[in-house]
Amino acid sequence: xxxxxxxxxxxxxxxxxxxxxxxxxxxxxxxxxxxxxxxxxxxxxxxxxxxxxxxxxxxxxxxxxxxxxxxxxxxxxxxxxxxxxxxxxxxxxxxxxxxxxxxxxxxxxxxxxxxxxxxxxxxxxxxxxxxxxxxxxxxxxxxxxxxxxxxxxxxxxxxxxxxxxxxxxxxxxxxxxxxxxxxxxxxxxxxxxxxxxxxxxxxxxxxxxxxxxxxxxxxxxxxxxxxxxxxxxxxxxxxxxxxxxxxxxxxxxxxxxxxxxxxxxxxxxxxxxxxxxxxxxxxxxxxxxxxxxxxxxxxxxxxxx
Amino acid sequence: xxxxxxxxxxxxxxxxxxxxxxxxxxxxxxxxxxxxxxxxxxxxxxxxxxxxxxxxxxxxxxxxxxxxxxxxxxxxxxxxxxxxxxxxxxxxxxxxxxxxxxxxxxxxxxxxxxxxxxxxxxxxxxxxxxxxxxxxxxxxxxxxxxxxxxxxxxxxxxxxxxxxxxxxxxxxxxxxxxxxxxxxxxxxxxxxxxxxxxxxxxxxxxxxxxxxxxxxxxxxxxxxxxxxxxxxxxxxxxxxxxxxxxxxxxxxxxxxxxxxxxxxxxxxxxxxxxxxxxxxxxxxxxxxxxxxxxxxxxxxxxxxxxxxxxxxxxxxxxxxxxxxxxxxxxxxxxxxxxxxxxxxxxxxxxx
Numbered sequence: 001x002x003x004x005x006x007x008x009x010x011x012x013x014x015x016x017x018x019x020x021x022x023x024x025x026x027x028x029x030x031x032x033x034x035x036x037x038x039x040x041x042x043x044x045x046x047x048x049x050x051x052x053x054x055x056x057x058x059x060x061x062x063x064x065x066x067x068x069x070x071x072x073x074x075x076x077x078x079x080x081x082x083x084x085x086x087x088x089x090x091x092x093x094x095x096x097x098x099x100x101x102x103x104x105x106x107x108x109x110x111x112x113x114x115x116x117x118x119x120x121x122x123x124x125x126x127x128x129x130x131x132x133x134x135x136x137x138x139x140x141x142x143x144x145x146x147x148x149x150x151x152x153x154x155x156x157x158x159x160x161x162x163x164x165x166x167x168x169x170x171x172x173x174x175x176x177x178x179x180x181x182x183x184x185x186x187x188x189x190x191x192x193x194x195x196x197x198x199x200x201x202x203x204x205x206x207x208x209x210x211x212x213x214x215x216x217x218x219x220x221x222x223x224x225x226x227x228x229x230x231x232x233x234x235x236x237x238x239x240x241x242x243x244x245x246x247x248x249x250x251x252x253x254x255x256x257x258x259x260x261x262x263x264x265x266x267x268x269x270x271x272x273x274x275x276x277x278x279x280x281x282x283x284x285x286x287x288x289x290x291x292x293x294x295x296x297x298x299x300x301x302x303x304x305x
Numbered sequence: 306x307x308x309x310x311x312x313x314x315x316x317x318x319x320x321x322x323x324x325x326x327x328x329x330x331x332x333x334x335x336x337x338x339x340x341x342x343x344x345x346x347x348x349x350x351x352x353x354x355x356x357x358x359x360x361x362x363x364x365x366x367x368x369x370x371x372x373x374x375x376x377x378x379x380x381x382x383x384x385x386x387x388x389x390x391x392x393x394x395x396x397x398x399x400x401x402x403x404x405x406x407x408x409x410x411x412x413x414x415x416x417x418x419x420x421x422x423x424x425x426x427x428x429x430x431x432x433x434x435x436x437x438x439x440x441x442x443x444x445x446x447x448x449x450x451x452x453x454x455x456x457x458x459x460x461x462x463x464x465x466x467x468x469x470x471x472x473x474x475x476x477x478x479x480x481x482x483x484x485x486x487x488x489x490x491x492x493x494x495x496x497x498x499x500x501x502x503x504x505x506x507x508x509x510x511x512x513x514x515x516x517x518x519x520x521x522x523x524x525x526x527x528x529x530x531x532x533x534x535x536x537x538x539x540x541x542x543x544x545x546x547x548x549x550x551x552x553x554x555x556x557x558x559x560x561x562x563x564x565x566x567x568x569x570x571x572x573x574x575x576x577x578x579x580x581x582x583x584x585x586x587x588x589x590x591x592x593x594x595x596x597x598x599x600x601x602x603x604x605x606x607x608x609x610x611x612x613x614x615x616x617x618x619x620x621x622x623x624x625x626x627x628x629x630x631x632x633x634x635x636x637x638x639x640x641x642x643x644x645x646x647x648x649x650x651x652x653x654x655x656x
Binding site for chain 2: 034087226238285
């Protein structure tokens, strides 16, 4: 049971960083990106390459994953979504483009995994990171629990400070609130988009580094977790960054509890996505604005029709 | 002879993709819905064949199925196929039954699954459909009595009584007839007043609502029709492959169908004909290149990277596709009239 709780916390930390990034790009550039899960895998493979090539501990690779993930996200914004936005593409076209981007990133990672396997003679797929265990008060605790909790809280606090304590943050929030008005006021909206894509990718890739501590990963792992990310965003009420973080902890823990339940009933844990799907459907049926009705009463956000 | 069998195989696959692309054209091209569960409804048709062909065949022949389904389905499929060689009627029953089961089921599910998201923005619909698609695959993969899980299921050949070259040819002709029938239906919808309603909703949902259209209802109907079409394609696909495997129906397949419609030209009813053909030609060309070039990784990965990049480039550089949607004639005339001024407008009207 302790292991289930530890797993739930590590997984929820991961989901929180991914869904807040996803929410950020949905709010600013209006792209519901289906390639978001793949950015986490970019982080995984960055850390894995560095630890295979230089023998570094995965924890030391976090800054590299942050930079590479941010760069890949920035690149995909500049090469895919910005040209489409300029051409006046609607939300459905942007989604289709993100599906195509998912194909490009995911299968590029597959090719990369093959090449990695040949170059360094390590497993390209289905690998795990060795984790240090720390003794806290006589209880042995995996390092990933502390590492991911620390990373998630530091990054979330930094994002909060960026959004609410800097001039750039004001510009970003203004763009979220009303894009046209922000442009009229002289805010460089394109720069805001680019920065939010960088942040989104960097958070995703950093979060990704903690995945191989708990489970076997391959290039498709990020894609398979995409549903959970969108579920977190929807449960949180699309349009609320705080909501998506709360949603992530809710979805993450209920997913792990559900699979624990399945395992103790002797049923395959592969049915785990059912609880995510149920959460999406229940939210849409009962309260499409999700958890955000708890603290906001105005009609906000970009997913309203 | 080899050329002929290649053409028959290519033609059958083309007909199947023509059905899928037609349904995608209707949902995405005409109505603008991100219909991201195409693979799931294709799978629904295929799974119906996988689950029923052997069992119904055994039931009619009075065979008792022994052992686990996942281990014995291929054996029984061969056994029943041999029986069909002398009982044409049995073959026809096994061929027709999956259509009768899968098509209504897909239509119902297509509307029911999307019900929570029909009134909301398209993003919700897309994510609900992707979630559904993955769940169908995961369920089929893990619930082995259905189609044998990762083992897959054997499928009976319903045209075994025709002998070797003819059974493939008949399946091809039946697929072709169904493919063109469904494409013609899409074409008729697109060029009828109903087609204008769909495009009106796609272009401006609020305006369409203001004209009194029930947008959610139209979406539900189109998703039901599109999903039923995909189920037809799935049934044909299972008989064409001669086996069913759940891992064949990933989101990559949905992506390929979207690519066909964008390649052909979203909103143009000819796009399924063009898109499916060109995609299959690219696909065959890649298989050909694979044999020529030594590449140090799995070429299937590279082909998905290339196709993904192709779709992105198309969306940016040539969003209209190869046969772009033709703008409505009325719009053009109104623009011309307004340029000429009021007097000519009166004159124009009297003409």
